[in-house]
Amino acid sequence: MLQTMHFTNLVPFYTRNDKQKEKERGARRGVKRGIPENYSRNAMAVNQVFKIRASDGRIFVAENWLINKSDCLSVFFAYIPDSIHPLHIEVPSPVLEKIIEWCERHRHDDPDQEFILIPQWDAHFLRLNNGILFNLIEAAFRMGIQALLDIAVRAVANTLERTQNEVRIMLRVGGFEEEAIEAEEDVDVVAAA
Template sequence: PNVKLVTSDNEEFVVDFRIAKMSVTVSRLMEAMNMSETDDASLLSNSIPLPNVTKAVMARVIEWCEKHKNDEPKEEKENDKRGRTTHVVSDWDKEFLKNDEFGRLCQLMGAANYLEIKGLFNDISQTIANMIHGKKSDEIAEMFNIHCDLTEAEKKEIRKKTAWCED
């Protein structure tokens, strides 16, 4: 059975029921609209509006879901030895996200968050965290073009509070 998803720019995507169910948000909406896998009529007569997702982003989300639709539920390792939340990004996912410029990555992350697709959200979060990892504050500021609006006194105060974990 197929489910119809309608994006903010009125584009209709017809996706497999299993793919639709990968989104917690879509699952909830389907339940609310009494749409079930065994009731073709309910699926044909309804469509799920997704006002926070554009056509371009939805296409990427569906591409990711297509690849992962048969995955076993993953047990997330919440914290590694050093206390970080960790998520292993598979080679396919790395390749999938590799060519997205940062703006697109942010849009995709927003969509994954709105649609509640945990695996995709974790992939993107880990990818962005990896971009920050190991860089000093001035390198992070330079990389992301961040203008520091903290006074020297405030910086000193923050440094003092976090000094215990720094070199």
């Protein structure tokens, strides 16, 4: 049985029989936002290996440090940790290679770490043709790799001499919430004055 994931849904698509559905309904009570109660990013075995199939059919073997960098993949493999079938994602293999390379380089980084300047290695890494760079940004957004998304958007914003929020809106990878929050803050400031 092939398991596929469409990034628009961010949930696995596979069939279950009725008994499994009823069993899962009972187990899901108390689960928030589709994440199991016992979910922990660090709960995966240290040397556990996962298979990911790119959109062109190439299969990549990923270790838990890659899975932990991606919100989407970590939730998926929390539900199906022992899957023998590769997870199919709609990301071309050259882009997925770049994502794996970036995640391997940053696997020991603090998840809450924010960079004021783009690190030298990342600046060199992001010197890609525009097509691959924009696909990388979209894939990072869809896979939930926030640190890669932030650095890539910052690099594009610096190149275009725009704000990061403007670039996020142009590329449709967020920015809408931030724009709404800024508008609310502006209204509050005007109302207070």
